[in-house]
Each structure stands twice: as structure tokens, then as C-alpha cells.
Amino acid sequence: MRRFLALCGAITLVASCGWGGDGAEGRLPAAPVGVTAAAGSATSVHVMWNATGQGVEVYEVYRGTTKVKEVPGSQHMVDVTRLRPSTMYVFTVRARDTDGRLGPSSGEVRARTPAAGAADGAPPTAPGAARGKVIGGRAVQLSWSASSDDRGVISYDIHQGTTKIHSVGGSQTAAVVTGLRPGTRYSFTVRARDAADNVSPASGTVRLTTAPGADAGTGTAPTRFRASTRLGDDGAYYLDLSWVPPRADGTVTEYQVHLDGRPATSLVFGGSAPSDRATYGFYVGRDAGVTYRVRIRARLPDGTWGGFSPERTVTTGGSRP
Incomplete structure (x- = not known):
């Protein structure tokens, strides 16, 4: 009889089991992460x-x-x-x-904060070549060409309609907007800001319609997901995972691992969460020949779950992609 073991993982900082729900009654709110x-x-x-x-x-x-x-x-x-x-x-x-x-x-x-410098009444030029692409039903990616300013651009403000929804550094010319609704039309503009708080005219408007229907969120899924098993020195088998975090404006700190279609382990990175290649490993038991189907998803900075990675199948005592 196949034995299914999914234990709490031990990442370098924090890991917690995903079976028990979202929290006990009376528990204080968690400390915000990804600040x-x-x-x-x-x-x-x-x-x-x-x-x-x-x-x-x-x-x-x-x-x-x-x-x-x-x-x-x-x-x-x-x-x-x-x-x-x-x-x-x-x-x-x-x-x-x-x-x-x-x-x-x-x-x-x-x-x-940067130096204020001499009196400056001249705003930056408007960001140019604003464009975007839909990455599923819940996210879009925006990009633009840099503005110019006699003293330098400090940041870019992103507006959804007339509402400012985000700001990125002056060296950045792209952003990912998440937390959108499937099948909905949105309008975005970008404005540059200098150290004196002068704000540029708006870029051209980028109009995008998110993908309709039930959204699997593939555009917000971890990529290059790999899974393998190994035999540890203690004679037990471990499942080793690696992936590239999804692109998002903000820090992706939390992931959920599913084994055979069920939540098995949640892990939260504290400190400096990986922005390039992430790795994670956990114990699955001592029996050889046990097969697992595994996939992973990320909690995005807006609090929503992104899409699942492709599912991989591995067997203790051997592995296959």
C-alpha cells in the first residue's frame, strides 16, 4: 500500500504545513512580509x-x-x-x-531621500512608447521608454484610470500589475517624477483586456520548475525542488507545494527572498518506489495566489521529469 508522507519543510527561515487552513480563531494578524x-x-x-x-x-x-x-x-x-x-x-x-x-x-x-538641489520647476518629459501585454486573467505587464529630466528621474508612477496604483524606481522601465479581474478592460498610464516632486505629463494610455473566464494564472506561475528525489545519509528519501520566482512588482516570499493535487507544505522566506533561482527540499519517507506528482505556486504581493507551475512526477529511488 502506498504511503503518503508530507511533512512540514524546513527552509532556512520559516516553513509551515498547509493542511490546517488559514489560521486559528483568535490569532493576531501576521507580520507583513516583503516590505x-x-x-x-x-x-x-x-x-x-x-x-x-x-x-x-x-x-x-x-x-x-x-x-x-x-x-x-x-x-x-x-x-x-x-x-x-x-x-x-x-x-x-x-x-x-x-x-x-x-x-x-x-x-x-x-x-x-535624495538631495533636493537648487530650485527646480521643470518636470520630466512624459514616458514614451508605453505598451503592455496580458499575462492571464489577473495580471498585465507594462513597459515604457525612459523620461528625461535636467536633474534625473527618481521614480515612475503607474496609474489605473485616474488612480495611482504603484511606483517604481527611476531606473526601472517596466512593471507587473497583479490582482486584476478576468475578462475586464483596463487603462494604464505612467508619469515620471523628479527629486523636486515635479511630475511629468502622462504617457500614452495603454488599454488591455485581461483573459476571460476561469483563469489558471499561468502568467504568474513559477517557471523552470524542476523536481527530483534523493536518498539522504539517514537512509530516508527527500524531494528537492527548484524554480524561478514569477515576475511581480514586490517581493514573492510565500509558496505552496502540492503533492498529488493536495496542499502539502507552505514555505515563507524571511529576510532576502530569492529573486532568481529558488530551491527547497523536504523529507517524504523511507520507502523506495513511491511516486509523487508535485507542483508549486506563489502568493503574489497583492495577496492572491498565482498560477501553478507545470506538474512534475518523481519516484523515490529514481526520478523523471
């Missing part, structure tokens, strides 16, 4: 984090020990303004649930 901070101008910093899941009513953003912003639980980015030029700032984020319980603080992130 990043980047200067938007000489007086502002764009702070972004991964959504922590259901039940979050508000995110609190702190500059040092001072709370400077509160945003709704549906939002996971904010611009902190009225800062000083040429100054290093430290930010953290905490989640508060619908019962008013405040979760632990995220890890600290740092950002330095």
Missing part, C-alpha cells in the same frame, strides 16, 4: 508590502517609532510624504484586524 521602501522624490518615500491575507482592516505604517499612515486592508502600498531631503528613514508596517487587534511589526526597511 520595501524606495524614494519617490526628495521629500517622499514609496513603501510597499505583501498583503497578509483575510481579516485585515487596516495597515499601520511607521517611520521609526512614529505612526505616519493608516491605509485600508485592501491596500498594500503608500507614499510617505513631508520628509527631509538627503535623510535616511526606517519604516515598518503592522496589520490590524477587524477586532482591533494589532499584529507584530514587519522587519525594518530603510530608504534615503
Whole structure:
């Protein structure tokens, strides 16, 4: 009789089993992960984090020990303004649930605002050649050509309709927008911002319609997924996985491994999550000749699950792609 063993994995930082649901009643909200901070101008910093899941009513953003912003639980980015030029700032984020319980603080992130320079009233030129492509029913990729500015572009603001939804650094000319609805038409524009907070005219409008129907999310799936088994020194078999994280604006820190169509293990990277090649291995038992079907998916920075990787089949005592 085949024996199925799916134990909690031990990645270098945190791993947790996926069988038990999303959390026990009464548990505090989790500490936000994937927190990043980047200067938007000489007086502002764009702070972004991964959504922590259901039940979050508000995110609190702190500059040092001072709370400077509160945003709704549906939002996971904010611009902190009225800062000083040429100054290093430290930010953290905490989640508060619908019962008013405040979760632990995220890890600290740092950002330095650039120098303000002399008076500057000239905005950057509009980003050019704005274009995009649909990557499934829930995501699109946008790109544009760089703006020019007499003192340099600090950031690009991405707008969905009239609403600013994201900001990326001035050296970046592409972005991935996730959390969209299948079969829906969207309009996007991009604006450049300099250190003096001058904002350029908008780029040309990029109009895209996400793929219709039930979306498998293949455009947001991990790629180059590989799986193999090995016999450890302790005489037990281990399943070794490797993959390239999906492209997303923000940090992908959480993954879920499925064995034979069922959630087996969830893993969360703390600190510096891999942005290139990721690896993970876990114990599956001592019996040779046991076959497993395995696939993996990522929780995207907007809190939604991305698509599944291709499924691989492996057998203890041997493997095949």
C-alpha cells in the first residue's frame, strides 16, 4: 500500500504545513512580509508590502517609532510624504484586524531621500512608447521608454484610470500589475517624477483586456520548475525542488507545494527572498518506489495566489521529469 508522507519543510527561515487552513480563531494578524521602501522624490518615500491575507482592516505604517499612515486592508502600498531631503528613514508596517487587534511589526526597511538641489520647476518629459501585454486573467505587464529630466528621474508612477496604483524606481522601465479581474478592460498610464516632486505629463494610455473566464494564472506561475528525489545519509528519501520566482512588482516570499493535487507544505522566506533561482527540499519517507506528482505556486504581493507551475512526477529511488 502506498504511503503518503508530507511533512512540514524546513527552509532556512520559516516553513509551515498547509493542511490546517488559514489560521486559528483568535490569532493576531501576521507580520507583513516583503516590505520595501524606495524614494519617490526628495521629500517622499514609496513603501510597499505583501498583503497578509483575510481579516485585515487596516495597515499601520511607521517611520521609526512614529505612526505616519493608516491605509485600508485592501491596500498594500503608500507614499510617505513631508520628509527631509538627503535623510535616511526606517519604516515598518503592522496589520490590524477587524477586532482591533494589532499584529507584530514587519522587519525594518530603510530608504534615503535624495538631495533636493537648487530650485527646480521643470518636470520630466512624459514616458514614451508605453505598451503592455496580458499575462492571464489577473495580471498585465507594462513597459515604457525612459523620461528625461535636467536633474534625473527618481521614480515612475503607474496609474489605473485616474488612480495611482504603484511606483517604481527611476531606473526601472517596466512593471507587473497583479490582482486584476478576468475578462475586464483596463487603462494604464505612467508619469515620471523628479527629486523636486515635479511630475511629468502622462504617457500614452495603454488599454488591455485581461483573459476571460476561469483563469489558471499561468502568467504568474513559477517557471523552470524542476523536481527530483534523493536518498539522504539517514537512509530516508527527500524531494528537492527548484524554480524561478514569477515576475511581480514586490517581493514573492510565500509558496505552496502540492503533492498529488493536495496542499502539502507552505514555505515563507524571511529576510532576502530569492529573486532568481529558488530551491527547497523536504523529507517524504523511507520507502523506495513511491511516486509523487508535485507542483508549486506563489502568493503574489497583492495577496492572491498565482498560477501553478507545470506538474512534475518523481519516484523515490529514481526520478523523471
